[in-house]
Amino acid sequence: MDRPGLADFLRTRREGLTPGDVGLSDGPRRRTPGLRREEVAARAGMSTDYLSRLEQRRGPQPSEQLLGALARALHLDLDARDHLFRLAGHRPPPRGHRADHVPPAVLRVLDRLEDTPAMVVTDLAEAVVQNRLAVALVGDEAAMTGVRRSQYYRWFAEPATERALYPPRDHAAQSRTLAAGLRTALTSESSGTQARAIVERLTATSPEFVEVWAAHEVGRPPSRRKTLLHPHVGAVEVDCQFLYTENAAQALLVFTGVGAADADRLRLLDSLDAPAPR
Incomplete structure (x- = not known):
């Protein structure tokens, strides 16, 4: 598991999304770019604390199921999803036509x-x-x-x-x-x-x-x-x-x-x- 690489990848992908990209309103002025950690965590069905620990290069290895949820929450394409799995120390899912990755x-x-x-x-x-x-x-x-x-x-x-x-x-x-x-x-x-x-x-x-x-x-x-x-x-x-x-x-x-x-x-x-x- 590449903890530094995983942390940087999750953070940069989160910061690269806008609320409008995921159907959220902009709301009050944001102090930092991108989505908040709690917004990504809620979309992935995980705790904000766990996502914070991953972005801080600590915490346990995420499961394949959780990585799939994170890929959807961050709107990753297949190449980015596969990269996420490899950073977390897992083999990427096969790209068969009925994979659970949603475009x-x-x-x-x-x-x-x-x-x-x-x-x-x-x-x-x-x-x-x-x-x-x-x-x-x-x-x-x-x-x-x-x-x-x-x-x-x-x-x-x-x-x-x-x-x-x-x-x-x-x-x-x-x-x-x-x-x-x-x-x-x-x-x-x-x-x-x-x-x-x-x-x-x-x-x-x-x-x-x-x-x-x-x-x-x-x-x-x-x-x-x-x-x-x-x-x-x-x-x-x-x-x-x-x-x-x-x-x-x-x-x-x-x-x-x-x-x-x-x-x-x-x-x-x-x-x-x-x-x-x-």
């Missing part, structure tokens, strides 16, 4: 969506990063680990919790949509191995999955209208718009209220103290 351009769009729920998902239906309203609406999916990161898996393996957000009348259609998305991921060069592992686990544990899978439907989840049952604000009808990256490895998913009442309910999410339970 800075996509992050800039997400940062500016402050008044509507939005999140970035992979082709395995894994949440990579969510804005505050998305966490309040569907729960903190980006914090999930292992095979549970994939909604394809959770929908069939954990129906009691995963389907609570959906009216029972929509469950069958959602099952078909998710199975079709998983089959698309199965034929991907980079996602195929993980998708195959999900299929094997669900085949062994979910009779419903076996039945739906046998239909051999295929296709990415479409942009469509759906109803979500939120435990605090009630039923919300939303349009779910998927904006896919060029290689379709990731998509920016944006939720917008269909009517005035639905938009009002989404705005109420801003006042919640806790995310939707999952």
